[in-house]
Structures are given as structure tokens and as C-alpha cells.
Amino acid sequence: MALENGTGTQTVDQYSDAQQGRLAQLATLLDAALAAQQAAGPPAGAAAHAKAGGPLTSTTATAEAPALTYGVLAQLSTGALLDTDSVTVRSPGRLTTSQGTTVSRQLTATSSAKARITSWMATGLPPGLSINGKTGRITGKPTKTGTFAVTVKATDTVGSSVHNSGQAKFTWVISKH
Numbered sequence: 001m002a003l004e005n006g007t008g009t010q011t012v013d014q015y016s017d018a019q020q021g022r023l024a025q026l027a028t029l030l031d032a033a034l035a036a037q038q039a040a041g042p043p044a045g046a047a048a049h050a051k052a053g054g055p056l057t058s059t060t061a062t063a064e065a066p067a068l069t070y071g072v073l074a075q076l077s078t079g080a081l082l083d084t085d086s087v088t089v090r091s092p093g094r095l096t097t098s099q100g101t102t103v104s105r106q107l108t109a110t111s112s113a114k115a116r117i118t119s120w121m122a123t124g125l126p127p128g129l130s131i132n133g134k135t136g137r138i139t140g141k142p143t144k145t146g147t148f149a150v151t152v153k154a155t156d157t158v159g160s161s162v163h164n165s166g167q168a169k170f171t172w173v174i175s176k177h
Helices: 012-040 046-051 070-078
Strands: 087-090 095-098 104-105 110-111 116-124 129-131 138-142 146-158 162-177
Touching: 087 146, 110 116, 110 146, 116 129
Parallel strands: 087 162, 095 162
Antiparallel strands: 087 110, 104 138, 116 146, 129 138, 146 162
16 A cells, blocks of 8 residues: 655555564674674673573664654654655765856756755855755856865755755865966
């Protein structure tokens, strides 16, 4: 049964399969931890516990164990869509531009759910450059030389209210003209 066919969703069966896969990974982690623990010998006090019929236990951190989060449970309980979308922003790599030279560079991003990228943001752009928040095009003329660490973020919209973002970092060098 599909919660909804289309962008950013999974069927309940697909979600269940993913959870079963996580449980299999957890079993592998626990088996490895128990094997290591048995090879190292029982910890202090374990002999008395084992004599009493208690099983060996693992000290594997619970943070390593996959869990069904409250957020997912809340989504399921209200009939909301399971959001499985991710946004990938393609880094343009290290860029070099001369001071005062006109720049027009289109950034690209993709949504795994094939959703439309609806907004762009950038921090660290060289002075004189700006990003169009709707198109992801950086334009302008750099006014200051230097090396600038730029972070760009793209956001898509799935349906009317689910927003997912991705980002990329790159260096932009502005040299003397």
C-alpha cells in the first residue's frame, strides 16, 4: 500500500523493508560485539551472572542501533507522507575570476524525488557578487581581491509544505585584473 505515489514518498512495504535492513545491521553489530566480548573474556562480575543463568550482554552504544524515530511515528500516525527526498548541490569546484570581470555562473542542484528547486542562498560570496534566490545564478562584478569560502544552499519543495535542502562548499579566488 503506497502512502502516496510520487515525490518524496515510500510505500509502507518499502519503509518496512528498510527497517528490516537496519535490524539486520544491528544484529551484525551485536554479534560482532558479543564475539569480541567472548574472545576478551567475561568482564568482572560476569562469572556470577553467568552462573545464575544470565546471558552475556554487549556494551555496544545504543547510538549505533538504528531506531524508528518519534518524527517518523508521528508522520505515520497522522497519515502524512514519509519524506525520503534529498537535495544534492553540485559544487563548481575552485573558481578563479579577475577583479572587475563580469560573472554569470549557473549553479545546479537535483532532488532525489525530482522535485523542483525552489530557492537558493549563498554565504561568503566575494563582494560585488550575488545569487538569484529563485534561479541559483551568481552574477555581478567582484570588487575585492582575495580568497573566499563560499557555501551555497538549495531547497526544494515536495507537495505544498515539505522542504528539503542540500549544500555545497567551494573556494572562489578573486585576483587582480
